[in-house]
Amino acid sequence: ETGVTQTPRHLVMGMTNKKSLKCEQHLGHNAMYWYKQSAKKPLELMFVYNFKEQTENNSVPSRFSPECPNSSHLFLHLHTLQPEDSALYLCASSQVGGRSWTGGELFFGEGSRLTVL
């Protein structure tokens, strides 16, 4: 059983819908991440939260809106998505020594498979 839980595992939505992805980590880590994994592309870092503060937004379109209410929970709010946003969205957590990530391994959830029609 993974220490990082993502729900839902599968999501199908229309371009006008609003939905959210949820991530919860049970590892006591202080940093959480959203990655996007599209077919035939490398993993793309989307957002980083250290100590509940967003420290990185990797030029992600505003139709993706992250929320980190505490160090154990991370959300990705989705609205007016495009078909090209269909992908596997992976959440990860790690223990960092400070505000920047310094080499700790990331622990990943099983991902949320998103299909935008």
Add this chain to the structure above:
Amino acid sequence: AQKVTQAQTEISVVEKEDVTLDCVYETRDTTYYLFWYKQPPSGELVFLIRRNSFDEQNEISGRYSWNFQKSTSSFNFTITASQVVDSAVYFCALNSGSRLTFGEGTQLTVNP
């Protein structure tokens, strides 16, 4: 800028064969970390190993071994006596500074 290259997109072997997955990285930093992750069909990335740039000792863990060579900027991963359960996508990653960069992954298929 940092970059990770996994030149092998797909590898197919027969069970019990040994297989090596290549990883070449680029960074200007002198302190960095290298990782390997496994992604089985279920989706999650499973952490396999982390090495820091000052430790070039090769490591063996059961059927897995890693060969880190700074002179060639490579961090290769070998599975000995492969098994069907080893079938997955394997990612090499580099942490340099505050950024973690993944390679494009190698799809390994082990056939019975």
